[in-house]
Amino acid sequence: MRTNLFKLSAAAGVLALTLSACGSDDGGDGGGDGGALAGEGTGDDCVIEGEVPVGAALSLTGAAASYGESQQNGLELATKHLNEKEGVTYALTVEDDQTDPKQAISVFEGFAGDDTSIIIGPTLSNTAFQAQPIAQEESVPVLAISNTAEGITEQGDWIFRDSLTEGQVIPQTVAAAVETYGLENVIVMYSNDDAFTESGYDVMASSLEEEGITVADTLTFSKADTDFRALLTEAKNADPDAIFVSGLIEAAIPLVTQARELGIDVPIVGGNGFNNPQLMADAGDAAEGVVVGAAWNSASDNPENADFLEAYEAEFGSGPDQFAAQAYAAMTIIDHAVREGCDGGREGIQAGLGNITDLPTVLGSITINENRDAEHEAVVQVIENGAFAVLD
Amino acid sequence: MQQLLNGLFIGSIYALFAIGFTLVFGVLDRLNLAHPAVFAVSAFVGIELVEVAGLSIWLALPIVFVVGGILGMIIERVAFRPLKNRPDAHFAGLISSIALAGMFIALLQWRYGPNTRRFPADSFPNTTFSVFGAQVTLVQVAIMVISVGLVIALTLLVAKSRLGRGMRAVAENPTAARVLGINVDRVTMTTFAISSALGAVAGALFAMNVNSAQLGMGTAIELKGLAVIIVGGMGSLPGALVGGLLLGLAEVFAVQYLSSSWRDLVAFGLLFLILLVRPQGLFGARKVREV
Numbered sequence: 001m002r003t004n005l006f007k008l009s010a011a012a013g014v015l016a017l018t019l020s021a022c023g024s025d026d027g028g029d030g031g032g033d034g035g036a037l038a039g040e041g042t043g044d045d046c047v048i049e050g051e052v053p054v055g056a057a058l059s060l061t062g063a064a065a066s067y068g069e070s071q072q073n074g075l076e077l078a079t080k081h082l083n084e085k086e087g088v089t090y091a092l093t094v095e096d097d098q099t100d101p102k103q104a105i106s107v108f109e110g111f112a113g114d115d116t117s118i119i120i121g122p123t124l125s126n127t128a129f130q131a132q133p134i135a136q137e138e139s140v141p142v143l144a145i146s147n148t149a150e151g152i153t154e155q156g157d158w159i160f161r162d163s164l165t166e167g168q169v170i171p172q173t174v175a176a177a178v179e180t181y182g183l184e185n186v187i188v189m190y191s192n193d194d195a196f197t198e199s200g201y202d203v204m205a206s207s208l209e210e211e212g213i214t215v216a217d218t219l220t221f222s223k224a225d226t227d228f229r230a231l232l233t234e235a236k237n238a239d240p241d242a243i244f245v246s247g248l249i250e251a252a253i254p255l256v257t258q259a260r261e262l263g264i265d266v267p268i269v270g271g272n273g274f275n276n277p278q279l280m281a282d283a284g285d286a287a288e289g290v291v292v293g294a295a296w297n298s299a300s301d302n303p304e305n306a307d308f309l310e311a312y313e314a315e316f317g318s319g320p321d322q323f324a325a326q327a328y329a330a331m332t333i334i335d336h337a338v339r340e341g342c343d344g345g346r347e348g349i350q351a352g353l354g355n356i357t358d359l360p361t362v363l364g365s366i367t368i369n370e371n372r373d374a375e376h377e378a379v380v381q382v383i384e385n386g387a388f389a390v391l392d
Numbered sequence: 393m394q395q396l397l398n399g400l401f402i403g404s405i406y407a408l409f410a411i412g413f414t415l416v417f418g419v420l421d422r423l424n425l426a427h428p429a430v431f432a433v434s435a436f437v438g439i440e441l442v443e444v445a446g447l448s449i450w451l452a453l454p455i456v457f458v459v460g461g462i463l464g465m466i467i468e469r470v471a472f473r474p475l476k477n478r479p480d481a482h483f484a485g486l487i488s489s490i491a492l493a494g495m496f497i498a499l500l501q502w503r504y505g506p507n508t509r510r511f512p513a514d515s516f517p518n519t520t521f522s523v524f525g526a527q528v529t530l531v532q533v534a535i536m537v538i539s540v541g542l543v544i545a546l547t548l549l550v551a552k553s554r555l556g557r558g559m560r561a562v563a564e565n566p567t568a569a570r571v572l573g574i575n576v577d578r579v580t581m582t583t584f585a586i587s588s589a590l591g592a593v594a595g596a597l598f599a600m601n602v603n604s605a606q607l608g609m610g611t612a613i614e615l616k617g618l619a620v621i622i623v624g625g626m627g628s629l630p631g632a633l634v635g636g637l638l639l640g641l642a643e644v645f646a647v648q649y650l651s652s653s654w655r656d657l658v659a660f661g662l663l664f665l666i667l668l669v670r671p672q673g674l675f676g677a678r679k680v681r682e683v
Contacts, residue, residue, distance in 0.1 A: 063608070065505070066506055222656075224611075230644035234648060282603070283603070
């Protein structure tokens with residue numbers, strides 16, 4: 001009995017090994033190339049029989065969950081709109097990375113192991129640095145929709161992004177703020193335990209140096225901090241013309257509130273983390289005069305954006321933020337890449353993404369450059385009367 | 393001057409949080425790691441009371457106090473009492489309170505989602521004073537008064553009242569206390585209730601002070617609370633008050649005179665130093681527990 005059981009389990013083990021070996025071979029070829037995902041025609045006439053599987057790894061719980069929720073909304077709305085069009089249908093699967101790189105890795109492994117044609121996400125840059133190598137190894141294209149740290153797309157030729165880097169947005173923001181307010185002497189604050197805010201700080205510091213601005217002091221905090229009074233008192237003592245901050249929205253709201261409370265009334269210039277309508281809603285009057293560079297302007301009146309604003313409001317009962325817009329744009333970009341070669345397989349999409357030029361999206365006209373990063377114009381905003389206005 | 397006040401305000405919240413923490417430890421010799429979850433839950437409850445029920449902050453705070461007390465009783469009933477006669481009751485209670493804390497936070501996320509919440513902007517008069525050139529808000533003064541007031545009230549309660557005598561007897565020797573006719577179960581439950589009620593008020597005040605309430609806010613303060621009760625002497629109430637203020641001041645002066653990155657290093661370095669020089673903490677007595 002015992003030997004039988006042993007033989008049986010050994011046989012089962014061998015069988016499982018063989019099967020999984022076959023499975024990984026298939027995966028390497030890229031989900032169903034030449035199968036149901038290769039269609040006929042091109043562009044608007046492209047018809048693909050099977051559904052193109054799109055996987056998204058988003059932070060639906062954990063510290064970055066507020067961003068993940070917006071992204072999920074943007075993706076679902078875009079998928080709905082694309083599926084109303086003839087020819088190509090998309091099957092969207094959203095998985096939670098729990099704002100945890102370990103979890104994101106297993107989500108990526110899951111997508112790479114099944115037939116998923118492209119992975120969207122993950123939400124945070126430091127998660128992306130850990131999870132994206134999985135996709136690169138398994139030859140699955142990735143489209144990052146909110147990672148703004150330097151070096152994301154340097155991870156390999158399968159990694160693309162549609163979010164402008166801090167390196168693209170912050171120099172424009174710094175230049176605009178310096179010119180508008182005639183800044184000479186500033187304080188810089190950033191949270192030094194997060195890849196995104198740290199890389200934002202690096203760009204901020206080098207842009208300030210290029211503009212010839214004196215940085216009186218650089219103060220660091222942790223992304224979980226909520227009491228900034230000690231730091232802000234330090235900042236106030238230096239009597240700066242402005243305070244530059246690279247931090248996430250969770251820190252931005254208490255920071256801005258406490259700064260105004262302590263009587264600091266100079267402009268506060270934030271990185272991408274400040275680009276959230278929650279800032280006005282929750283910091284109230286304290287948010288007035290905060291300057292933020294953004295990849296997406298909610299007031300932009302291009303037709304794609306106008307339609308998007310209306311549809312989003314109707315679907316979710318509130319206005320979209322930049323994260324929803326970038327997620328929505330991602331599906332537009334993917335759809336264009338698929339239809340170009342009329343191929344919903346992994347290699348087809350990779351080739352298509354590399355050819356995106358002047359594509360009209362809710363973010364404006366997008367070109368994917370040779371580094372696989374998106375290029376489009378940024379907008380510098382200032383909060384006036386509780387709303388983002390263009391700084392000029 | 394501004395930094396001194398910054399340190400005292402944040403320190404008084406640390407103290408209020410730590411005093412609840414240390415009370416359970418001092419009387420019952422249990423470490424209740426669901427305390428930080430109470431801190432977070434009550435901040436959200438307070439916001440709900442002001443924002444949705446439309447109560448004034450002065451009415452909401454006492455309700456938060458009561459809700460905290462009820463949570464304390466739940467914690468005692470669910471996480472501690474069923475384990476009390478086990479040989480590993482200390483460790484089992486520690487773990488089961490962590491488990492209960494996880495459940496509280498999960499419920500909180502289910503109810504409120506992941507977003508940061510805050511008290512409505514006009515829920516507290518937006519008055520600012522200038523004291524020797526430093527800016528002080530009315531909220532901060534209220535926080536200081538409430539924190540110190542509650543700490544004094546608790547100290548008096550423990551020193552003078554019948555309940556306090558019961559607590560001290562239980563702290564000394566639970567079996568003897570039972571023999572003397574003290575209802576140990578009731579004292580235990582009351583101790584948990586008072587402890588959590590204080591933690592609850594601390595949570596609501598903290599959310600008001602920094603204009604932000606997050607699911608993880610308890611975790612962020614948990615280690616600091618532990619540091620405070622160790623610095624003050626495990627179980628010592630005046631120790632927790634002084635320890636809290638000391639930690640608050642150490643943090644802001646680390647920022648002022650060293651560098652912002654050194655804040656935690658200095659605060660926790662202080663902890664090591666005190667443990668080396670005075671292992672029983674500033675106000676702790678060796679081997680003999682105080683309440």
